[in-house]
Amino acid sequence: MAAPVIAVVGGGQLARMMAPAAAELGVHLRVLVEAADSSAAQVVVDSPIGVASDDAAIRALVAGADVLTFEHEHVPNDLLHELVAAGTPVRPGPHALVQAQDKIIMRRRLTELGAPCPRWAELSRDEATARTELADFLAASPGGEAVVKTSRGGYDGKGVRVVSAPDDVADWFAGVSAGGPTLLVEEKVPFARELAVLVARRPSGEVRTWPVVESVQRDGVCSEVVAPAPDLTAAEAERARSVAVAIAEGLDVTGVLAVELFEVRVPGAEPVIIVNELAMRPHNSGHWTIDGSVTSQFEQHLRAVLDLPLGETATTAPWTVMANVLGSSLAQMTDALPAVLAQFPDARVNLYGKDVRPGRKLGHVNVSGTDLDDVRRRAMAAAAILRGE
Amino acid sequence: MAAPVIAVVGGGQLARMMAPAAAELGVHLRVLVEAADSSAAQVVVDSPIGVASDDAAIRALVAGADVLTFEHEHVPNDLLHELVAAGTPVRPGPHALVQAQDKIIMRRRLTELGAPCPRWAELSRDEATARTELADFLAASPGGEAVVKTSRGGYDGKGVRVVSAPDDVADWFAGVSAGGPTLLVEEKVPFARELAVLVARRPSGEVRTWPVVESVQRDGVCSEVVAPAPDLTAAEAERARSVAVAIAEGLDVTGVLAVELFEVRVPGAEPVIIVNELAMRPHNSGHWTIDGSVTSQFEQHLRAVLDLPLGETATTAPWTVMANVLGSSLAQMTDALPAVLAQFPDARVNLYGKDVRPGRKLGHVNVSGTDLDDVRRRAMAAAAILRGE
Known part of the structure; x- marks a missing residue:
């Protein structure tokens, strides 16, 4: 039996910092990187170039690997389900990963689990309805402020906005109408x-x-x-x-x-x-x-x-x-x-x-x-x- | 200015364990490995294949590097002197490295420095003379035992032998006669x-x-x-x-x-x-x-x-x-x-x-x-x- 092979999607610093750990454990790391000089590509010998949205690149990445994992959540979930069905361990699995990909799915599930969440609501895809929902949410919010988030694609503060009126996210409503990810609104938590x-x-x-x-x-x-x-x-x-x-x-x-x-x-x-x-x-x-x-x-x-x-x-x-x-x-x-x-x-x-x-x-x-x-x-x-x- | 490049001779575990440190510091490691699957080659992206005794391989290794260093001492010293003369930093330098390559040179220098050494003597290249020198050394040794070492090429207990008579290293005398490295004898230190x-x-x-x-x-x-x-x-x-x-x-x-x-x-x-x-x-x-x-x-x-x-x-x-x-x-x-x-x-x-x-x-x-x-x-x-x- 050869040393285990771990396939990782994403060639940034998180994959890079997996390399020392892999070297110490004697396991083989294979990282899908965006470019030959990506952060992880500099320190991982087996680093094929490709993008996470390319099914063929992901399929090639997992060939012969013992497990597929990720340094970011931006991976097509359908393909992951397919890989799991075909017997490739995907960890975290697509059923879990979707909770990190979609904030509405996450909030719904956390609420079911009884995890402490801020007050929150999903906004409808229809803009007029969404504006009313948001206005109602704001009216019930202390200080008349709340946080609107895009359900998908945000990170590091992107896709998150503090609003006091529906017009504050007029551009996002336009994005939703154009077929983009829907929005959710959350209580602006007065955290310490x-x-x-x-x-x-x-x-x-x-x-x-x-x-x-x-x-x-x-x-x-x-x-x-x-x-x-x-x-x-x-x-x-x-x-x-x-x-x-x-x-x-x-x-x-x-x-x-x-x-x-x-x-x-x-x-x-x-x-x-x-x-x-x-x-x-x-x-x-x-x-x-x-x-x-x-x-x-x-x-x-x-x-x-x-x-x-x-x-x-x-x-x-x-x-x-x-x-x-x-x-x-x-x-x-x-x-x-x-x-x-x-x-x-x-x-x-x-x-x-x-x-x-x-x-x-x-x-x-x-x-x-x-x-x-x-x-x-x-x-x-x-x-x-x-x-x- | 680009990230520093450190060239390392030797692709074993010592070079391998430099890789996590290099990744963290953001410096570029280039390791001369013996084979594509050498210990270090598995975790160092830039790992040309070659042997330490090949001048051309070393010259290629240091091209564009900021410094040359080593994971073992078995490197031709003449070439290192030449590289230093040409302006490549070699660390440790050949004048230092020779002390780790040749135990007679080391003992001579340590004795000059006043560092605490066991009683020791160099054995002549001529076998008959060397046998007399060794017999004399043994006669003056407590228990009639001493340690004979080959001056070069030993490691991990190889090239080191406890002897009580010149015949115990008859094979090594033959090696010396055939042009191999000379021998030294040291007191068998009664260490705790x-x-x-x-x-x-x-x-x-x-x-x-x-x-x-x-x-x-x-x-x-x-x-x-x-x-x-x-x-x-x-x-x-x-x-x-x-x-x-x-x-x-x-x-x-x-x-x-x-x-x-x-x-x-x-x-x-x-x-x-x-x-x-x-x-x-x-x-x-x-x-x-x-x-x-x-x-x-x-x-x-x-x-x-x-x-x-x-x-x-x-x-x-x-x-x-x-x-x-x-x-x-x-x-x-x-x-x-x-x-x-x-x-x-x-x-x-x-x-x-x-x-x-x-x-x-x-x-x-x-x-x-x-x-x-x-x-x-x-x-x-x-x-x-x-x-x-």
Whole structure:
């Protein structure tokens, strides 16, 4: 029997960061990349070029592979069902993946499962009806504001808009009329902060979670992650992990699942947590695990999709802070290495091999230690050097 | 300016384990491998095929590279001098590397530097003279025993023999007469145990050492490494680290240097340390750093040869034990993953992608924790599973 072969759709940094884990476990990674110089293609030997929407490319990718998995959710579900029927393990399976692809399907299912959701409603495809539904929703919303989302295709703040009148999404109504994905509206949750829970689950049922983290967003994109989330009671942490496990099990997710949560503070009572988004793959909120946990989310994902026993998820330091590098004024990211490594000898710098573009996720820095303020300050300062500041 | 390119001679597990570090730093690794399925070739995209003794292959390897480095010392030194003269950084340089290639040159230089060496003598190329020299050395040796070594080409216990009479190395004398490498004889040090110190040094002079480790050998090959070495006084640790730093500086080593030491116990006094061997590259005694230190020896080697600031070398756990997997009864190493990962969820398993052969280094396991006995027992048991026991 040869070493297992894991086929991955998507050649960005998430697939790239699977490569070290695959090398250590001695498993073979095959990644469908968009271009020969894609982030993952630089570090994965077996990286055929193709796009996720091309059935033939996906079929070629899985030939001889033990399992198909993903670094993003933008994969045609019909083909995945077909591959499953033909005997190729697809993990997470298309029945689970659709919940990460379509926010209306996700909200419906989470509501069925009893997971804590914001108040929400699907908007009709017919524009006049949808405008009335949205106006009614807004009228019942504190402050007259709500969040409208496209059911499909959004990420990193795209496809999400805070609105106070139906006209605020007039362009999206036009998109729906033109046959685009329908919209949903959600309560604008008055959250105190955002948390995230990573869960890994293997087909045979084993589930492991990492400690709950705090995710700090700027302009709708994750800027830093603090692990574990500070000032979290044991009860709240347990509740967050239970919700995440219930979702992983209820949706039959295999591999890593990221559950993004809102924390709402309630005077005189325990905070309330509400499920914001799901991602069925390694996620930005889990990059800290590369250096701050016994088993990284990337290794865990590979173990889970191969149905191998999952790894220990304990932290290796009291605090780990991950700071994203979003855009840079440098021409080449490695130009910053002399400065950042000199100033922060214990910073764990991870660069994704991408060309610099404004706002692009170019890398991240993990810093671990015992003093949270110091750890956070140093992670942010290291990331600032990488941004060329 | 493009990302730095590091050219590496040798496609075994040491080059393989540089790949995750290179991916994280965003630097480009180019490895000269012996075959398309070499250990490193499986995980390094840019891995031309060729042998270290082929000048043309080395010249092609360094074309456009920022630096040339090595995972083994078996590289023609003349060519390296030529490359240096032509302006290619070679790290460690040929003037340093020769000390790891030739044990007579090493002993001579270490003796000059005042590093603690066993009593030793070079044996003449003429067989009759050499026999007399060896007989004289043995006559002056406690127990009438000594260690004869070939000056070049030995590794993992090969080229090293304990002798009590010149006839014990009759075959080696024949080899010398036929033009092979000359021999040296060393005192058979009555050591209590073996220690090792890893040092990293960059061209601009910065030096960092990791904590001193204990290296347990079986049949002349490293079987396990305990980090840090138990029951070491602060004074002894400091002395071992000083010796290693003095050697790195005295020999002008750049990159990682492994200094293997004998510890001799002296009743009523501090133990004595004696330098056994040197390796100018990441070394088996440093595999524990992948999971047990802030910066792994592989990342540190890449940083050092690029003259980048060196990383923090503190441990991330009180104890880390590395257990080698030497040979296996399994057909395929990954077949052991279900069992080993189930029994030891916190074991850090590293498989080298090699075909199984008796005694071959196929992988290793790192286990970290607070209870040394427990950590050691679990590392050994995990390695035993990987050996198919």
